[in-house]
Amino acid sequence: FQAFRSLFEQSSGDEKWMWRALELAWQGVGLTSPNPAVGAVIVKEGVELGAGFHRKAGLPHAEREAIADALTRHSLASLKGATIYVTLEPCSTRGKTPACTDGIIEHGFSKVVYGAVDPNPDHAGVADSILKQAGIAVVSGVLKEACERVLRPFAKRITTGVPWVIAKTAMSLDGRITRPPSEGQWLTNPDSRAIVHQLRASVDAILVGGKTVRRDNPRLTLRGEAASVEKPQPWRVVLSHSGRQSLPQDYHLFSDDFRDRTLVFEDEPLEAVLRKLAEKGCNSVLLECGGRLMRQFAEAELIDEYFLFYAPIITGGEDFGFGLGQHFHASAELLEVQSQSIGQDTLIRGVVKR
Ligand code: AOF
Ligand code: ZN
Numbered sequence: 001f002q003a004f005r006s007l008f009e010q011s012s013g014d015e016k017w018m019w020r021a022l023e024l025a026w027q028g029v030g031l032t033s034p035n036p037a038v039g040a041v042i043v044k045e046g047v048e049l050g051a052g053f054h055r056k057a058g059l060p061h062a063e064r065e066a067i068a069d070a071l072t073r074h075s076l077a078s079l080k081g082a083t084i085y086v087t088l089e090p091c092s093t094r095g096k097t098p099a100c101t102d103g104i105i106e107h108g109f110s111k112v113v114y115g116a117v118d119p120n121p122d123h124a125g126v127a128d129s130i131l132k133q134a135g136i137a138v139v140s141g142v143l144k145e146a147c148e149r150v151l152r153p154f155a156k157r158i159t160t161g162v163p164w165v166i167a168k169t170a171m172s173l174d175g176r177i178t179r180p181p182s183e184g185q186w187l188t189n190p191d192s193r194a195i196v197h198q199l200r201a202s203v204d205a206i207l208v209g210g211k212t213v214r215r216d217n218p219r220l221t222l223r224g225e226a227a228s229v230e231k232p233q234p235w236r237v238v239l240s241h242s243g244r245q246s247l248p249q250d251y252h253l254f255s256d257d258f259r260d261r262t263l264v265f266e267d268e269p270l271e272a273v274l275r276k277l278a279e280k281g282c283n284s285v286l287l288e289c290g291g292r293l294m295r296q297f298a299e300a301e302l303i304d305e306y307f308l309f310y311a312p313i314i315t316g317g318e319d320f321g322f323g324l325g326q327h328f329h330a331s332a333e334l335l336e337v338q339s340q341s342i343g344q345d346t347l348i349r350g351v352v353k354r
Helices: 002-010 013-027 062-073 100-106 127-133 144-160 190-201 210-216 270-279 291-299
Strands: 039-044 047-053 083-088 111-116 137-140 164-172 205-209 235-239 262-265 284-287 305-311 334-342 345-352
Touching: 002 013, 013 039, 013 047, 013 062, 013 083, 013 111, 013 144, 039 062, 047 062, 062 083, 062 100, 083 144, 100 127, 111 127, 111 144, 127 137, 144 164, 164 190, 164 291, 190 305, 190 334, 190 345, 205 210, 205 291, 210 235, 235 270, 284 291
Parallel strands: 083 111, 111 137, 164 284, 164 305, 205 235, 205 284, 235 262
Antiparallel strands: 039 047, 039 083, 305 345, 334 345
């Protein structure tokens, strides 16, 4: 969130306050599915009166959170003539909660500034005319790309029925994903693993193969800082040809407190599995599987984003690239590439070009 703080401080006008709304929106990532993460801020005469973000599906939208926040410190009358900045076009029909356009009109705002059009066909492009008819000025498309970025998982699920898929792997510099058993389980350093925990906290499901379960007995839970009362544990999804009964029932995934958050899929096309997860409300899925399954996802062009962690190790083996050497045909070009040093490790992330 630090990046948004400095962008906020360096900018002016509508963009300045949209960076603030974006900073708020990102606080909701991982909490809101099947709904989008949205942030809103109320401003009058250059002063922030209230701020909020959507916290959970079924709870108030960002706009109403910001209004409620403003009313804890200011009078109802002081909202008259204020501007509300929202990362997403305000909703205009009643869903689980009342329409935000109604709330905005009732509270006497004089201007609405939003970033992205709502990809939800129920609302897309509807708010402007409703607000304008009520005499409210509307400015749309402010920091549009940055606002669309935070919405991407929601937008993909609601428009395609498939969640946003993030592939994460930790590798040696020559592309091997596991260490010889004698050398211990971890390739990357503890700070890299902490980032993986943040990544897990931002998604709705974590997917592995049966082989990984048998070998590592993983928990795939959020622990420590990443875990919170508001944040549900992500679904833990296992793909196994031989089915649930073939996996050790005393392992964490089947015996811990969150065992009802474990799903096993047997012999189903990968896209069908992803569609079922979308139906359960998942906007995003994190792949933490091994090379073979990862390659199948890549070849089916189901991966949207990569998080590649490189440890400063060269194994010197024959095979390169997800441990599958020259048989790895799928090729993806990454956009929005960012690289970051984490101690001696390197994280490269990017979004797959379509
Ligand atoms: C949110 N949070 O801050 C905004 C949303 O079922 P509902 O009433 O919660 O409505 C969900 C829809 O509302 C959602 O699909 C999106 O189109 C719109 N805007 N949703 O959850 C928000 N502004
Ligand atoms: Zn709304």
